[in-house]
Amino acid sequence: xxxxxxxxxxxxxxxxxxxxxxxxxxxxxxxxxxxxxxxxxxxxxxxxxxxxxxxxxxxxxxxxxxxxxxxxxxxxxxxxxxxxxxxxxxxxxxxxxxxxxxxxxxxxxxxxxxxxxxxxxxxxxxxxxxxxxxxxxxxxxxxxxxxxxxxxxxxxxxxxxxxxxxxxxxxxxxxxxxxxxxxxxxxxxxxxxxxxxxxxxxxxxxxxxxxxxxxxxxxxxxxxxxxxxxxxxxxxxxxxxxxxxxxxxxxxxxxxxxxxxxxxxxxxxxxxxxxxxxxxxxxxxxxxxxxxxxxxxxxxxxxxxxxxxxxxxxxxxxxxxxxxxxxxxxxxxxxxxxxxxxxxxxxxxxxxxxxxxxxxxx
Numbered sequence: 001x002x003x004x005x006x007x008x009x010x011x012x013x014x015x016x017x018x019x020x021x022x023x024x025x026x027x028x029x030x031x032x033x034x035x036x037x038x039x040x041x042x043x044x045x046x047x048x049x050x051x052x053x054x055x056x057x058x059x060x061x062x063x064x065x066x067x068x069x070x071x072x073x074x075x076x077x078x079x080x081x082x083x084x085x086x087x088x089x090x091x092x093x094x095x096x097x098x099x100x101x102x103x104x105x106x107x108x109x110x111x112x113x114x115x116x117x118x119x120x121x122x123x124x125x126x127x128x129x130x131x132x133x134x135x136x137x138x139x140x141x142x143x144x145x146x147x148x149x150x151x152x153x154x155x156x157x158x159x160x161x162x163x164x165x166x167x168x169x170x171x172x173x174x175x176x177x178x179x180x181x182x183x184x185x186x187x188x189x190x191x192x193x194x195x196x197x198x199x200x201x202x203x204x205x206x207x208x209x210x211x212x213x214x215x216x217x218x219x220x221x222x223x224x225x226x227x228x229x230x231x232x233x234x235x236x237x238x239x240x241x242x243x244x245x246x247x248x249x250x251x252x253x254x255x256x257x258x259x260x261x262x263x264x265x266x267x268x269x270x271x272x273x274x275x276x277x278x279x280x281x282x283x284x285x286x287x288x289x290x291x292x293x294x295x296x297x298x299x300x301x302x303x304x305x306x307x308x309x310x311x312x313x314x315x316x317x318x319x320x321x322x323x324x325x326x327x328x329x330x331x332x333x334x335x336x337x338x339x340x341x342x343x344x345x346x347x348x349x350x351x352x353x354x355x356x357x358x359x360x361x362x
Contacts, residue, residue, distance in 0.1 A: 093178045100131060103131075107124070107125050114340065138173055141169070168191075171185060181228055184226050186224045195334055214250055233268065240263045263281065277311055279309045285302075306328060321348075326341075
């Protein structure tokens, strides 16, 4: 609110612009104050800042003449702070939160169509994560006692030779926060994969013993991840190398299983309806392995397993629904020699969006 003196001065100035108002000034100072208040309200409604005692059009009591030669500055000329777009600051997400959001999720899947395997009732993956981190640490240690199991559509509906896949991972990053620009972090993982069986790996006829044959291997996985893109595409990607050095491993896996592998995974498109996202994972077996097909083209493609899935989150609950397709050698322990085509529909323990959002500033 203007002081009384300022109101008086503003009123007299407005009065001098019209002879009618001049006549009014001789009547009552109170009338001048009403005119000044009316002008002030009109200026405020039009978005002009109110003066605080200085003359209109001046700063800190300086005259208009001192500022006449200065160019007028509009809001568009004001510098935009880093990582802001049109006054909408990009969210700042702790890197550790991005690491958590992109850990493997548990799922329960039903096969809509499958070839290369006996009929299944369901497949389930349980992958709880024990996450060890403090706010000041640029790394996190993650323990994951993963188990994958299948119930076969046979007499007595057996759950045959689950995959036990416990692992320990160390994630590390240099940037503490992800803020609208590509951010890279990495991980090193030591993992075990076995089926808990002690039978002979091979049958008498030389085929692989899927009933109770022993399957056991250990491997390292070295991975790099990139995230932080603000568009819908390629919001999160990873590239990893999986190496089975051969310690505590069934000798029969050599030249059969594929002990050196590379994996590329990416969120192709995100921010779709219901937090939907389209995910792609491509693998490559880099050494010798046992092929399953007799067709020359198929045999060459067996080296490259592909997984494509569309996932979305149900509103109001922490539950994801996905539809997926997989082609490649089976990932279920000693069944690895089977070439599998599978369409699946399933539920998962929530899919956290990985894209940064532009939020309105306060």
